[in-house]
Amino acid sequence: MTISPESTRVGFIGLGIMGQSMAGHLQKAGYELHVYNRTRSKADALLQGGAQWHDTPGEVAASSDVVITMVGYPADVEDVYLGSDGIIDNAAAGSYLIDMTTSEPSLAVRIAEAAAAKGLHSLDAPVSGGDVGAKNAKLSIMVGGSEADFAVVRPLLDIMGENIRLQGGPGAGQHTKMCNQIVVAGNMLAVAEGLTYARKSGLDPEEVLKSIGTGAAQSFLLNGLGPKMIAGDFAPGFFVHHFIKDMTIALKEAEAMGAELPGLRTAKGLYEKVAGEGASEDGTQALIKAYD
């Protein structure tokens, strides 16, 4: 199969903050879109742009040559792929399935096996870069699957991201994303604790950021979310509850490998604390609330 706007119908399931931007780029590139989302109103802009609505993931799959999913939790991924009215049961043989949700590596392997048994091609391809990366089509995309399948879907991934790498067989994309989230968790701890010290020691945290944002402490998150922590701006780019989901997967996988990751465990505990105190729908910068 050769993918092109002229010949390829693309299904997109999951139109949250990230999914809306990503699907929008495909639509702008000229692809015929078939969409489904739990909350239909989130599809409005895409439908106005010509996308076709379907009532179930299975209907999307039946109308598409490539199906992309960007849903919330592993349970949603399982439901959308393996459930009744799901993708696997309804996609035509030869279709390509790309799960871009951050989900469990072991589930990616199960989906790949179920897909192969039906003559379908499946890849796991979670992303990093957040809402801003999705909006600007600058996502990093970490892919697990076969080299042949990766080569086929590459033109679609190129429209949504810019650092796109096959990391290994089924599940390798998810494992790579877990590495990413483990680093993010530690970096968030770092930013929250550094700024907490700044505040408590009587310094001006904004001035501190200007000093420490250019040297060895520099990170995407220090300079991106540090100012929001200082300003008390907790508007979500990436939800606390989604990040807890990711850390839960990473910690479970790490335990299964016999890896003890105390930094990740500490971050997860603090995020669960702030979520329990009402910050679940905040952005991840709400970690600073754990230090009040």
Added chain:
Amino acid sequence: MTISPESTRVGFIGLGIMGQSMAGHLQKAGYELHVYNRTRSKADALLQGGAQWHDTPGEVAASSDVVITMVGYPADVEDVYLGSDGIIDNAAAGSYLIDMTTSEPSLAVRIAEAAAAKGLHSLDAPVSGGDVGAKNAKLSIMVGGSEADFAVVRPLLDIMGENIRLQGGPGAGQHTKMCNQIVVAGNMLAVAEGLTYARKSGLDPEEVLKSIGTGAAQSFLLNGLGPKMIAGDFAPGFFVHHFIKDMTIALKEAEAMGAELPGLRTAKGLYEKVAGEGASEDGTQALIKAYD
């Protein structure tokens, strides 16, 4: 006082990895240097360049208009400034004293008080950017002291760094450096744990770095020390034992402020573990050994 290579004699005490580079920049800029170091051989290059050797910190101070110190531990700072044959007792009234060691904020305050009592001007001005920043004169310099004193010594700081900020009164430079080191500690945890997961999950850590080094996980340390962790290259840019010193100060100060910083505490514990197993003179990337 107006500082210039023609009129200003600069004392430099502490010629380790950082100090040698920093003093070298001042020498290249034309300043007459007066130096002391515990191990004399580390002064060889500067002496060949025309610097004058002295046998004690006090002798350096007596021969200098500005004295810069870049020693190891707070105990060294205390000794060099407040000890017998020290700077405070031997500097001529009106001299400027700049401690660029990472040291205790409370000690910086004590030195500032002792200096003021003798008509000396003192600033704390620790740096970030590591050996590479020192070599390339791209250090971030965080200063505590008076605005007037900061303005006077600024020409010297400009020769050694490029992000130079007065953060407040005496001790504010050290407090800002503590913020920096707290962020560094979390970021190091992050890198070590992300790469440990990569290795244990069977991924190629170098490929993982290429995927995660551009998105939300991006940091100076991920891209700078991650490759060294993967390669098992533990040559020191910044010593483990110096970093433990910094984290010990930060944790003690945080406790005094009533701030609980579990990420910092976790990082310090892991560093103490690898130091106890022989990595004390390694670079800080040796944290990865804690996860073997």
